[in-house]
Amino acid sequence: MTTVPQNVSLALDTPEGFHELPLHLPPDVLDAALWELAEKIWPGGTEFQRETTAVVYSDLTATLAADNVLHASVAFYETEDGAASTAHLLVRAEAVDPEAPEIVAASFQETLSFDEHRSIARVDLPCGPAVLSLHATETEGEAILPALEFAHVELYVPSPVRGWLVVLALTTPCFADLPRYTGILRQIGESLVVRPAEQAEDLPETPAPGGVRAVFG
Numbered sequence: 674m675t676t677v678p679q680n681v682s683l684a685l686d687t688p689e690g691f692h693e694l695p696l697h698l699p700p701d702v703l704d705a706a707l708w709e710l711a712e713k714i715w716p717g718g719t720e721f722q723r724e725t726t727a728v729v730y731s732d733l734t735a736t737l738a739a740d741n742v743l744h745a746s747v748a749f750y751e752t753e754d755g756a757a758s759t760a761h762l763l764v765r766a767e768a769v770d771p772e773a774p775e776i777v778a779a780s781f782q783e784t785l786s787f788d789e790h791r792s793i794a795r796v797d798l799p800c801g802p803a804v805l806s807l808h809a810t811e812t813e814g815e816a817i818l819p820a821l822e823f824a825h826v827e828l829y830v831p832s833p834v835r836g837w838l839v840v841l842a843l844t845t846p847c848f849a850d851l852p853r854y855t856g857i858l859r860q861i862g863e864s865l866v867v868r869p870a871e872q873a874e875d876l877p878e879t880p881a882p883g884g885v886r887a888v889f890g
Contacts, residue, residue, distance in 0.1 A: 681766065681834050685841075686864035687746055688857060691762065694730060694745040696738045707731050714749060737763070748857075752850065760845035760854050762861070767838045774831035777838060778802040781829045796828075798862050804829040807855065809848075824851050828862045834869055841865070 687693070692713050695706040707730055711723040730747075737745050744764035752758050769777055778795065782804045786793050792807040806827040828841040843858045845851070 681832060681837055682868050682870045683743065683764075683766075683839065684864075684866045685744070685764070685861055687748075687762065687861055690750050691746045691748045694734050694737065694747065696734055696742060696745055703731070703734070707734070714747075741765070748854075750850070750853075758845070758847045758850045758853075760843050760847070760850075760857075762858075763842045763844075765840045765842070766832070767840060768836060769831070769838045771835035773835070774801040774833060777831035778804055778829070781831075781838070785829075796859070796862070798828075798830065798865065800865050800867055801831060801833060803831070803862060805855075805859070807851075821846060822848070824848050824854075826851070826855050826858045828858055830862065830865060830867075832867045834867060837867075839865065839867060 692710055695703060695710070698706055704727075707727045708723070710730060711726040714726055715722045734745075742763050742765055744762070746762045748760045748762065750758040772780075778801075782793055782795055785791055785804065785806055788808065790808050794805045796803050796805050806829065807825070809822060809824050812821045812823075823844050823846050826843045826845075830839040830841065831837075832839055841858060841862060843854055845854050847854075
């Protein structure tokens with residue numbers, strides 16, 4: 674289980690089309706927030722579609738919050754041929770040895786490179802060095818359910834606050850849109866700001882549309 678950092682503040686911006694899951698709301702307002710999310714996802718949908726979406730994301734929100742996910746959002750886009758394209762974004766913080774960000778990035782780049790099914794690249798973000806990873810997984814099919822393939826795009830970002838690694842993971846079943854989602858994750862990584870919690874007041878007060886600002890600890 675991921676440990677939530679007690680001395681880190683984090684802010685990031687997600688683009689239009691992303692809808693944040695209300696992970697850290699008290700129970701008395703969670704249902705209303707989930708229904709509002711369902712209405713955003715299905716502005717022209719039916720009552721059944723919105724109710725089903727709210728129930729699904731209620732279960733998912735509880736699971737992710739229990740697993741100490743820091744941020745979760747779902748993206749919906751329309752492709753050029755009118756089909757739906759979707760992806761999920763999760764943000765976590767993993768405890769690592771309190772080394773310099775360059776050392777942490779180099780270590781993860783080397784470790785991930787041992788997986789021959791991954792594509793790995795070193796990238797430089799405004800907040801420091803990072804490692805970009807791409808790979809695919811497949812779920813096992815069942816009696817009436819086919820096997821499903823997912824593409825995973827991940828950014829491993831050593832925090833300037835030593836001892837923490839921020840992981841931005843975007844998952845999509847839409848392989849044709851992988852270049853788009855890779856660019857989106859890089860864009861989100863470019864917006865990432867990580868600082869000591871006592872400097873949280875220095876973070877932007879108003880994130881861009883779809884953005885999130887969170888302080889942990």
